[in-house]
Amino acid sequence: VQLTSLTSLSLSSNQLSELPPEIGQLTSLTSLDLRSNQLSELPPEIVQLTSLTSLDLYQNKISDLPLELKHLPLTQIDLSGNPLPIPPEILGSPNSWRNQEDLEAIFQFYEASSDETGDFFLQEAKLLIVGEGGAGKTSLAKKIQDPNYKLDPKEESTHGIKVIQWKFSVDDVQEFRVNLWDFGGQEIYHQTHQFFLTERSLYALVADTRKENTDFPYWLKSIELFGGDSPVILIKNEKDDRPCNVNERQLKGDFQYIKECIATNLRDGRGLEDIKEAIRYHITKLDFVGTPLPKKWARVRYALENDARNYIDQRDYFALCERSDIIERTEMLRISNFLHNLGICLHFQRDRVLKNIVILRPEWATNAVYAVTTHKEVAKAKGRFTRDQLDDIWSEDQYVNMGDELLQLMENFKLCYPIPGLKDNYIFPQLLDFDPPDYDWDVSNNLMLRYEYEFMPKGIATQLIVRLYRWIEQQQIVWRSGVVLNNGRARTEVIENYRPYKGEISIRVSGVHNKELLSIVANEIDEINGSFEKIRVAKMVPCICEECQADKQPHFFRMPTLDRYLEKRRYEITCDKSCIDVNVRRLTAVLSDYDRFDELDKKSEQDKYEQMKQQHVEYHPDANKPQKAIRDKVFISYSHQNSEWLTKLQEFLKPSVRQELIIPWDDTHIQPGVEWRKEIDNALASAKVAVLLVSQPFLASDFIHENELPPLLEAAENEGLTIIWVPVSYSTYKDSPIEKYQAAHEPQHPLDSLSSPEQNKALVAICEAIKQAVAGG
Numbered sequence: 001v002q003l004t005s006l007t008s009l010s011l012s013s014n015q016l017s018e019l020p021p022e023i024g025q026l027t028s029l030t031s032l033d034l035r036s037n038q039l040s041e042l043p044p045e046i047v048q049l050t051s052l053t054s055l056d057l058y059q060n061k062i063s064d065l066p067l068e069l070k071h072l073p074l075t076q077i078d079l080s081g082n083p084l085p086i087p088p089e090i091l092g093s094p095n096s097w098r099n100q101e102d103l104e105a106i107f108q109f110y111e112a113s114s115d116e117t118g119d120f121f122l123q124e125a126k127l128l129i130v131g132e133g134g135a136g137k138t139s140l141a142k143k144i145q146d147p148n149y150k151l152d153p154k155e156e157s158t159h160g161i162k163v164i165q166w167k168f169s170v171d172d173v174q175e176f177r178v179n180l181w182d183f184g185g186q187e188i189y190h191q192t193h194q195f196f197l198t199e200r201s202l203y204a205l206v207a208d209t210r211k212e213n214t215d216f217p218y219w220l221k222s223i224e225l226f227g228g229d230s231p232v233i234l235i236k237n238e239k240d241d242r243p244c245n246v247n248e249r250q251l252k253g254d255f256q257y258i259k260e261c262i263a264t265n266l267r268d269g270r271g272l273e274d275i276k277e278a279i280r281y282h283i284t285k286l287d288f289v290g291t292p293l294p295k296k297w298a299r300v301r302y303a304l305e306n307d308a309r310n311y312i313d314q315r316d317y318f319a320l321c322e323r324s325d326i327i328e329r330t331e332m333l334r335i336s337n338f339l340h341n342l343g344i345c346l347h348f349q350r351d352r353v354l355k356n357i358v359i360l361r362p363e364w365a366t367n368a369v370y371a372v373t374t375h376k377e378v379a380k381a382k383g384r385f386t387r388d389q390l391d392d393i394w395s396e397d398q399y400v401n402m403g404d405e406l407l408q409l410m411e412n413f414k415l416c417y418p419i420p421g422l423k424d425n426y427i428f429p430q431l432l433d434f435d436p437p438d439y440d441w442d443v444s445n446n447l448m449l450r451y452e453y454e455f456m457p458k459g460i461a462t463q464l465i466v467r468l469y470r471w472i473e474q475q476q477i478v479w480r481s482g483v484v485l486n487n488g489r490a491r492t493e494v495i496e497n498y499r500p501y502k503g504e505i506s507i508r509v510s511g512v513h514n515k516e517l518l519s520i521v522a523n524e525i526d527e528i529n530g531s532f533e534k535i536r537v538a539k540m541v542p543c544i545c546e547e548c549q550a551d552k553q554p555h556f557f558r559m560p561t562l563d564r565y566l567e568k569r570r571y572e573i574t575c576d577k578s579c580i581d582v583n584v585r586r587l588t589a590v591l592s593d594y595d596r597f598d599e600l601d602k603k604s605e606q607d608k609y610e611q612m613k614q615q616h617v618e619y620h621p622d623a624n625k626p627q628k629a630i631r632d633k634v635f636i637s638y639s640h641q642n643s644e645w646l647t648k649l650q651e652f653l654k655p656s657v658r659q660e661l662i663i664p665w666d667d668t669h670i671q672p673g674v675e676w677r678k679e680i681d682n683a684l685a686s687a688k689v690a691v692l693l694v695s696q697p698f699l700a701s702d703f704i705h706e707n708e709l710p711p712l713l714e715a716a717e718n719e720g721l722t723i724i725w726v727p728v729s730y731s732t733y734k735d736s737p738i739e740k741y742q743a744a745h746e747p748q749h750p751l752d753s754l755s756s757p758e759q760n761k762a763l764v765a766i767c768e769a770i771k772q773a774v775a776g777g
Contacts, residue, residue, distance in 0.1 A: 132204035136237040160370035197226035208237040221455040284684035299324040310364040354410040383431030387424035417469035429462040454536040456503030461496035490517035547578040635687035636666040639697035692725040723772040
């Protein structure tokens with residue numbers, strides 16, 4: 001081997017069964033692609049690749065983790081698709097990169113499980129029982145758990161979710177634990193259920209003799225969308241021995257993951273043993289079953305199970321881990337994340353409120369949510385409820401002092417939103433009116449966009465409503481399947497048309513800044529769609545030929561098709577309706593270039609959208625009053641000669657911005673090409689707190705004196721705006737209107753007169769004062 005300067009090598013898809021030792025001579029190699037081969041091990045010489053940062057081992061036959069990898073400077077690696085005894089939650093999903101921190105977690109798990117005797121294997125999985133209300137799901141769950149259970153004809157259908165356990169022996173040695181999730185079949189529950197329809201589980205779809213009431217395509221497509229390749233057992237509950245006629249051959253042809261169809265009469269037990277045997281067989285064949293677990297992880301799992309509480313504080317969870325000899329905080333969080341993914345507990349580590357608790361019994365939390373959605377007064381009020389009502393709904397001892405966390409859970413699942421301008425008032429959009437309210441729409445010069453779904457999951461429109469609730473026009477033009485949004489710069493109508501089993505979302509936008517608003521709404525829908533791994537959706541734009549522009553039903557082009565034309569440098573495409581050629585670049589110009597950004601650029605583009613969302617006017621709910629912007633932002637006024645102090649303040653505010661505690665605005669947020677004066681006016685109108693970086697250049701600025709200070713001082717007098725002024729340098733502030741306002745720091749010791757540590761200390765105190773002012777009434 002002479003290629004000592006080679007930096008990148010791809011040997012993928014070559015059926016390689018071994019790697020020659022000479023590979024170690026390629027000392028300059030930084031990227032090595034070995035995916036889709038037959039490798040069962042790596043040569044020890046691989047440790048000589050001291051420059052290697054990227055290694056792709058996807059889809060090989062490596063069953064023992066090569067310890068040599070620990071000694072390489074890897075920043076990304078793909079070990080997925082190998083028969084390693086590591087759960088996919090840790091190893092990584094198929095064909096996905098893991099970073100250096102992930103690799104440390106992989107080795108930590110592997111070594112911990114290897115150090116043990118190896119006699120603890122994961123023998124636990126979920127069985128999710130779904131189907132229409134009244135089909136017999138609860139009866140099936142109870143009969144599986146206890147064959148002697150006597151059916152109660154008066155037994156109520158499940159409301160929400162119930163979780164029970166069933167255990168059976170494996171090889172007469174180990175006990176297998178099945179967590180049976182019994183889902184209420186009523187439609188009101190469907191949108192929330194989908195958060196718990198997980199991959200790598202076994203599903204039982206229960207149908208009864210009311211064949212016409214069993215929506216097989218809906219349930220099977222839902223399982224396919226949310227459950228991935230999970231196996232399904234179709235159970236025909238033949239009540240009173242009336243046959244449940246199902247076209248099994250057609251269903252199995254359409255849905256390959258249906259493993260068995262079993263008839264039963266739950267009242268006399270006919271077919272029950274066949275069902276239990278099928279469950280035993282298919283659930284023990286799930287890919288993660290039998291994975292060796294570190295014994296100390298098992299100790300944590302059992303300790304959580306034995307705790308009688310519904311939830312525990314995160315500090316109690318950490319203490320429990322320490323008692324099991326787990327010291328590293330990162331490992332503690334990996335364990336709770338692993339258990340969360342298996343549905344054993346819930347720990348939302350990225351949520352600033354919910355991260356502080358570990359929910360030990362998921363059904364406790366979900367049923368609290370369902371209690372709100374099915375409450376008669378909430379339903380009567382078309383989904384509107386107050387914080388006081390929640391205290392009544394959650395008045396049971398099990399929910400005491402947990403109202404804030406449960407409300408956050410509902411917001412986290414995008415199930416409700418606060419009504420702007422009405423403190424402690426919320427809307428659950430699933431209960432809104434079906435019919436839209438009356439509103440006018442100007443059809444001239446509209447931009448249009450459409451999403452077409454092969455199978456549309458429930459709740460796309462309601463999730464969008466929750467995401468963009470601040471822009472609901474007058475907080476009134478909203479219904480269960482649509483909304484009109486108005487950000488003060490443009491107006492958009494979004495309508496969801498749900499058709500069995502497909503659906504579409506139609507968008508049209510009017511106004512001067514229609515393209516900007518359309519891009520933001522499309523970005524939100526793209527994010528919602530992206531949360532469904534197997535969703536099949538086409539984004540479509542209308543034709544702009546003369547005939548289509550005059551047609552209420554123009555031809556629509558698929559965006560991927562247009563992108564493919566651009567990639568091939570073909571700039572004309574023919575309209576199917578008019579047969580007229582249309583310019584492709586003009587068609588794609590309806591949206592910003594967001595969809596065509598490289599992955600590395602998308603984060604910065606996403607940040608731009610977030611800034612755009614923060615800058616726009618938001619609307620109060622009272623349609624009879626002139627619309628005013630909601631004051632919830634921090635307006636920072638400064639002289640450009642003091643821009644270094646703005647940068648320092650932004651750095652100290654950044655953690656609070658990430659936690660969504662404050663929304664700062666300064667003129668660096670103004671996008672190129674935007675009317676800067678109007679942007680400043682909008683920002684002034686939406687300011688709850690004004691931070692003034694006061695210096696002599698600040699006081700000498702005619703623009704600040706004439707345009708920024710007057711509306712801020714007036715709002716401070718009449719609308720409760722809080723002014724916080726920061727002495728940046730010595731100045732003649734006593735001769736200005738700000739003298740009567742409290743300074744956030746002593747004026748006799750301005751920031752530029754302090755040492756660096758003193759400046760940092762002062763900036764921390766200033767940021768705390770800003771947070772308190774924002775949090776105030």
